[in-house]
Amino acid sequence: MAINVKVLDRPVGQVSYVRATLKGMAMTFKHMIDPHKVTTQYPEEKETISKRWRGTHRMLTTETGKAKCVACGLCPTVCPANCIKLVPGEDEQGNRYPLVFEIDEFRCIFCGYCQEVCPEEAIHVGRHYENAEYSRDGFVYDLERLVAQTHPVCEMWDPADPKGE
Amino acid sequence: MISASLIATAHTLPDPPLPFGVFFISTVVKMVAVFTVYMVGVALLTLAERKISAWIQGRLGPNRVGGKLGLLQPAADGVKNIMKEETLPGHVNKPMFMLAPMLAFIPAMLAWAVIPFGAPWDSRWGRIQMVVADLPVGFLFTLAITSLGVYGIVIAGWASNNKYALLGGLRSTAQMISYEIAMGMSLIPVLLLAGNVTLNQIIDQQASMHTWNVLNLTISFFIFMVAAFAETNRLPFDLPEAESELIAGYHTEYSAMKFSMFPISEYANMATSSALMATLFFGGWDIPFTQQDNTTGVSFFMLLLSIGIFMAKTLFFIFVFIWIRWTLPRFRYDQLMSLGWKFLLPMALAYIVIVASVILVLDYIGLERGFLYGLAMFGVNIVLVFIAFFILDRGRIISPAYGRATPQQIARLRAVTVARSHLSPQSGD
Numbered sequence: 192m193a194i195n196v197k198v199l200d201r202p203v204g205q206v207s208y209v210r211a212t213l214k215g216m217a218m219t220f221k222h223m224i225d226p227h228k229v230t231t232q233y234p235e236e237k238e239t240i241s242k243r244w245r246g247t248h249r250m251l252t253t254e255t256g257k258a259k260c261v262a263c264g265l266c267p268t269v270c271p272a273n274c275i276k277l278v279p280g281e282d283e284q285g286n287r288y289p290l291v292f293e294i295d296e297f298r299c300i301f302c303g304y305c306q307e308v309c310p311e312e313a314i315h316v317g318r319h320y321e322n323a324e325y326s327r328d329g330f331v332y333d334l335e336r337l338v339a340q341t342h343p344v345c346e347m348w349d350p351a352d353p354k355g356e
Numbered sequence: 357m358i359s360a361s362l363i364a365t366a367h368t369l370p371d372p373p374l375p376f377g378v379f380f381i382s383t384v385v386k387m388v389a390v391f392t393v394y395m396v397g398v399a400l401l402t403l404a405e406r407k408i409s410a411w412i413q414g415r416l417g418p419n420r421v422g423g424k425l426g427l428l429q430p431a432a433d434g435v436k437n438i439m440k441e442e443t444l445p446g447h448v449n450k451p452m453f454m455l456a457p458m459l460a461f462i463p464a465m466l467a468w469a470v471i472p473f474g475a476p477w478d479s480r481w482g483r484i485q486m487v488v489a490d491l492p493v494g495f496l497f498t499l500a501i502t503s504l505g506v507y508g509i510v511i512a513g514w515a516s517n518n519k520y521a522l523l524g525g526l527r528s529t530a531q532m533i534s535y536e537i538a539m540g541m542s543l544i545p546v547l548l549l550a551g552n553v554t555l556n557q558i559i560d561q562q563a564s565m566h567t568w569n570v571l572n573l574t575i576s577f578f579i580f581m582v583a584a585f586a587e588t589n590r591l592p593f594d595l596p597e598a599e600s601e602l603i604a605g606y607h608t609e610y611s612a613m614k615f616s617m618f619p620i621s622e623y624a625n626m627a628t629s630s631a632l633m634a635t636l637f638f639g640g641w642d643i644p645f646t647q648q649d650n651t652t653g654v655s656f657f658m659l660l661l662s663i664g665i666f667m668a669k670t671l672f673f674i675f676v677f678i679w680i681r682w683t684l685p686r687f688r689y690d691q692l693m694s695l696g697w698k699f700l701l702p703m704a705l706a707y708i709v710i711v712a713s714v715i716l717v718l719d720y721i722g723l724e725r726g727f728l729y730g731l732a733m734f735g736v737n738i739v740l741v742f743i744a745f746f747i748l749d750r751g752r753i754i755s756p757a758y759g760r761a762t763p764q765q766i767a768r769l770r771a772v773t774v775a776r777s778h779l780s781p782q783s784g785d
Binding site: 208219220225230232 | 408410414415416
């Protein structure tokens with residue numbers, strides 16, 4: 192199929208290259224001497240991120256420092272990326288706890304379903320984005336790592352307060 | 357005011373030649389000084405470009421090395437470029453590939469040999485001209501040498517054995533040839549007015565007329581500036597590089613220090629063109645509102661002042677180069693050619709005729725070559741600038757590269773479009 196070219200009649204009467212150039216130069220000069228710059232000096236200053244930011248995970252703990260997780264198995268079930276590995280265990284009192292709890296952060300799509308579905312408010316997605324590691328293995332977070340994280344966690348969308356105020 | 361005949365006689369009497377020792381030492385000192393200042397200046401230009409582009413775009417620019425202004429950034433870049441791995445692709449023509457970066461850089465630097473950077477200094481050893489080589493052929497040498505710069509680019513493009521590089525090289529050839537002519541033609545009015553090709557005497561002529569050539573020959577200056585942009589491959593004429601079309605153009609295959617020789621030579625060319633513009637049209641080292649000219653020497657203080665003035669003028673044009681780069685988009689190739697051949701060249705030719713007639717008339721009336729003469733030329737130029745920028749410049753300079761479509765042509769094209777969109781409903785607009 193041939194190309195459909197739209198042909199427009201140019202308003203030659205008003206067109207001027209030299210004057211348009213000068214106008215553009217005035218514009219760029221104005222920007223150049225404008226003291227307001229938008230650069231964020233990253234490592235020293237950081238942009239504030241949204242309260243609903245969904246970053247790498249964090250497992251909240253009870254007062255005794257144990258993970259709140261009861262190994263109910265809801266999060267691996269709901270996870271659309273299938274990135275949570277959970278092996279449940281049970282102690283003498285019959286309390287369930289996770290023997291293995293691993294999240295592959297490379298696989299995770301950060302939808303936050305795990306946090307939404309968790310009945311114990313144990314697993315959370317975090318308000319955090321600095322995730323450098325020396326190897327790919329470093330991005331499979333085990334339970335110990337998840338518990339050790341300290342960054343603030345995401346506040347999920349609340350139907351009572353849809354705008355987050 | 358000095359009459360034309362007086363200037364002519366003044367220059368026919370040469371200065372007494374310097375003793376060989378003084379000549380030798382002063383030349384070596386001047387060479388070393390010019391080379392050092394030039395190389396450091398070019399290095400700092402890369403920083404200036406990054407800073408100014410950042411400010412124009414609302415950013416801060418490099419500020420991590422060497423304080424808030426990032427003054428050590430060129431050094432850091434240099435170290436990085438030298439430490440980098442240098443690749444030599446297997447398919448290149450090796451000798452040419454190695455030669456090209458040098459060929460690109462050397463002409464830009466050679467041109468500085470004839471540019472006077474200060475008033476002649478009456479030292480205790482005799483009068484020393486502040487120019488490395490006081491060649492009688494003056495800017496003819498500059499023009500010849502700067503046009504050699506294209507060889508570096510063409511050879512780089514050809515030796516790379518890469519289609520993008522070759523296209524970049526070809527474009528640069530076409531561009532250089534087109535704009536070289538306009539550039540040469542735009543300088544003929546300068547010759548008509550100065551009557552000499554030596555750059556020092558062109559400065560003299562401007563100083564003695566008390567009006568710089570930018571006022572006497574405004575259109576020439578405009579054409580020269582546009583051509584200089586094209587010659588240095590700077591935006592809006594950077595078609596040989598054209599990142600969006602040709603990857604990196606002629607230096608696609610280069611890496612490390614060989615690659616950075618090309619940007620360095622671009623900046624070197626920029627500095628040379630700026631110095632030429634300052635010399636030919638803005639009075640060079642001529643200190644404004646003074647009577648100083650080449651026929652007498654100056655004290656050491658005045659020498660430093662004149663060097664400062666020359667540098668200020670040159671830096672201003674360098675700033676204009678950078679400023680325009682971050683303002684204008686790139687030309688389309690056909691627009692480039694039509695601007696060069698259909699606009700700048702005829703304009704330059706017409707301007708030569710006009711300037712020659714004006715000079716003839718003014719000389720016939722018997723007006724002395726002085727302030728009034730300059731004022732008369734300025735008056736003529738105001739009229740010409742108005743005609744060029746307000747009457748001629750109506751979409752004719754750039755916009756429709758091949759002329760405007762007639763209403764009949766447009767109607768026919770529209771009819772074709774409508775017919776097609778009826779045939780296939782999906783492809784309609």
